[in-house]
Amino acid sequence: SETIERHEFGAEVGRLLDLVVHALYSDREIFLRELVANAADAMDRRRFEALTSASSALPPDAKVRITPAKEGRTLTISDAGIGMAKEDLASSLGTIARSGTRAFSQSLEAAKAEDRPSLIGQFGVGFYSAFMVADRVTVTSRKVGADEAWTWASEGQGSYTLEPAERVEPGTDIVLHLKDDADEYLEPYRLDHLVRKWADFITVPVAIVNEGKEEAANQGTALWRKPKSEITEEQYAEFYRSVGMNFDKPWATLHWRAEGQLDFAALLFVPGMKPFQPIENERQSKVRLHVRRMFITDEAELLPPWLRFVQGVVDTEDLPLNVSREMLQSTPALAKIRKAVTGRVVSELTARSKKNEDYESFWENFGPVLKEGIYEDFERRSEIAPLLRFRSSAVEGWTSFAEYISRMKDGQEAIYYLVADDVEALKSSAQLEGFRARGLEVLLLSDHVDAFWPEQLGSFEDKKLTSVTKGNLDLSKFAPEGGEAEPAEGIDAFVAAVKTALAEEVSDVRVTDRLVDSAVVLSAGGGPDLQMQRLLRRAGR
Ligand code: ADP
Numbered sequence: 001s002e003t004i005e006r007h008e009f010g011a012e013v014g015r016l017l018d019l020v021v022h023a024l025y026s027d028r029e030i031f032l033r034e035l036v037a038n039a040a041d042a043m044d045r046r047r048f049e050a051l052t053s054a055s056s057a058l059p060p061d062a063k064v065r066i067t068p069a070k071e072g073r074t075l076t077i078s079d080a081g082i083g084m085a086k087e088d089l090a091s092s093l094g095t096i097a098r099s100g101t102r103a104f105s106q107s108l109e110a111a112k113a114e115d116r117p118s119l120i121g122q123f124g125v126g127f128y129s130a131f132m133v134a135d136r137v138t139v140t141s142r143k144v145g146a147d148e149a150w151t152w153a154s155e156g157q158g159s160y161t162l163e164p165a166e167r168v169e170p171g172t173d174i175v176l177h178l179k180d181d182a183d184e185y186l187e188p189y190r191l192d193h194l195v196r197k198w199a200d201f202i203t204v205p206v207a208i209v210n211e212g213k214e215e216a217a218n219q220g221t222a223l224w225r226k227p228k229s230e231i232t233e234e235q236y237a238e239f240y241r242s243v244g245m246n247f248d249k250p251w252a253t254l255h256w257r258a259e260g261q262l263d264f265a266a267l268l269f270v271p272g273m274k275p276f277q278p279i280e281n282e283r284q285s286k287v288r289l290h291v292r293r294m295f296i297t298d299e300a301e302l303l304p305p306w307l308r309f310v311q312g313v314v315d316t317e318d319l320p321l322n323v324s325r326e327m328l329q330s331t332p333a334l335a336k337i338r339k340a341v342t343g344r345v346v347s348e349l350t351a352r353s354k355k356n357e358d359y360e361s362f363w364e365n366f367g368p369v370l371k372e373g374i375y376e377d378f379e380r381r382s383e384i385a386p387l388l389r390f391r392s393s394a395v396e397g398w399t400s401f402a403e404y405i406s407r408m409k410d411g412q413e414a415i416y417y418l419v420a421d422d423v424e425a426l427k428s429s430a431q432l433e434g435f436r437a438r439g440l441e442v443l444l445l446s447d448h449v450d451a452f453w454p455e456q457l458g459s460f461e462d463k464k465l466t467s468v469t470k471g472n473l474d475l476s477k478f479a480p481e482g483g484e485a486e487p488a489e490g491i492d493a494f495v496a497a498v499k500t501a502l503a504e505e506v507s508d509v510r511v512t513d514r515l516v517d518s519a520v521v522l523s524a525g526g527g528p529d530l531q532m533q534r535l536l537r538r539a540g541r
Contacts, residue, residue, distance in 0.1 A: 038127065042172060046058050073186065074177055093152055094160055138175045139172060203294065203295055225315065254269070269311050274365045279309055282308055291323060292315070318337070353400075417445055419445045431523075434514030
């Protein structure tokens with residue numbers, strides 16, 4: 001008919017569909033997790049938005065309903081969520097907004113087979129997994145506040161159609177026309193099993209409609225509210241997987257309950273590996289805030305940005321259920337919870353660093369993020385500094401400030417460091433020669449943030465952090481191996497000539513006792529350290 005509009009998928013989507021359908025075929029049951037999670041998110045969003053706008057509230061019996069129909073070989077997933085307008089259907093289901101096929105396919109190739117399913121969730125391409133089991137998918141949706149509904153339909157082959165539809169209430173129906181080999185997803189017991197496996201932690205009720213009767217499928221157990229002794233390791237692992245689309249083992253699991261002045265339960269994880277999406281791109285903590293079990297938002301910034309790798313849930317009794325965005329910024333209860341939760345994470349890191357329980361793998365994954373705390377969080381700075389680990393000119397592997405200090409030479413007052421873009425460049429840097437010759441250890445820093453924090457921290461246990469590129473360092477206290485070199489004959493005239501030749505380029509030319517093999521080295525004058533100067537130049541200042 002004339003009202004049907006046909007649109008081509010973005011080129012990216014076509015390739016992505018192909019990837020998802022073929023690469024993940026053996027795990028295709030995860031389509032149900034993805035679609036149920038989307039439905040539950042849409043309902044959470046509707047509930048949250050109804051608090052602050054006049055839009056219609058979530059009906060009290062709202063559920064995600066999963067309805068298999070053997071006659072027509074369809075499986076329908078319905079929700080009473082926020083819904084999608086015509087433009088939303090086109091933009092959310094017809095293009096790839098955020099990550100793009102290339103990054104996804106690269107990660108997919110790099111990942112082990114068993115790790116692949118979680119990539120779908122991490123890259124926000126879950127909807128397309130429907131095409132693993134269906135050869136045609138229709139999505140009929142009515143957005144909250146809109147008076148029209150639309151149907152999006154596609155066979156997953158390059159194009160989709162949009163046409164006007166009927167739907168009485170806001171929400172979304174996703175109808176999967178199942179492939180010939182996907183009969184199992186018409187069986188209520190099989191669907192029930194899958195929902196229990198994948199969606200048990202979703203706090204929105206999920207029902208399977210079996211011959212007209214609704215059967216509750218998920219328990220909505222708020223695992224974090226249970227006492228530790230009642231939770232098995234497997235349950236923790238399942239929850240960890242569901243909360244961050246993870247597949248590894250958490251490096252740390254923190255589960256505790258605060259009672260008294262503050263009343264909250266928290267279940268947090270430090271992942272055992274880096275996420276595929278570079279964490280540098282994210283800025284904010286995504287720890288979920290619940291109030292009396294109900295999911296409120298993952299934008300409450302329950303942890304500071306330098307702990308944004310931590311995942312999990314904080315559930316409190318101290319806020320009203322209808323907490324608004326404004327309240328999230330300003331309520332004193334939330335500020336106290338943030339402080340308590342941050343303190344608990346820091347003390348766990350401190351304890352694990354002292355016992356050295358696999359601390360280095362944590363450091364390699366998230367150390368660069370943690371270091372941001374030195375310049376961002378004045379109050380916590382002194383707690384963060386002992387957690388830092390470094391490469392060094394004197395030892396293999398990682399070392400700490402405390403270990404460095406224990407190796408300092410008699411009379412040494414400063415902690416020396418050198419910053420550059422990579423550790424190999426650092427190891428062969430001429431800047432180190434004089435220090436090596438005198439047996440002075442230098443910390444070698446090569447993370448992006450390393451140009452910033454040492455000056456901010458200033459010192460550790462009264463030992464001043466000192467960049468070896470500073471021109472005015474006096475090393476005369478320490479005798480070099482092989483004795484002091486005699487100044488070469490005619491050196492003064494030579495220095496004067498170089499100074500004249502480079503008058504426009506450098507502020508001074510000096511004889512130095514800091515070199516052994518190299519003839520010259522650049523050093524910083526009284527201003528910023530050399531790496532900082534490089535960064536400022538790159539930034540055009
Ligand atoms: P992700 O959920 O990770 O963003 P998806 O491919 O699963 O990626 O979904 C893309 C987008 O489509 C979602 O972000 C959401 O905006 C929209 N969407 C999907 N399913 C629904 C639904 N049932 N109700 C409302 N919006 C939905």
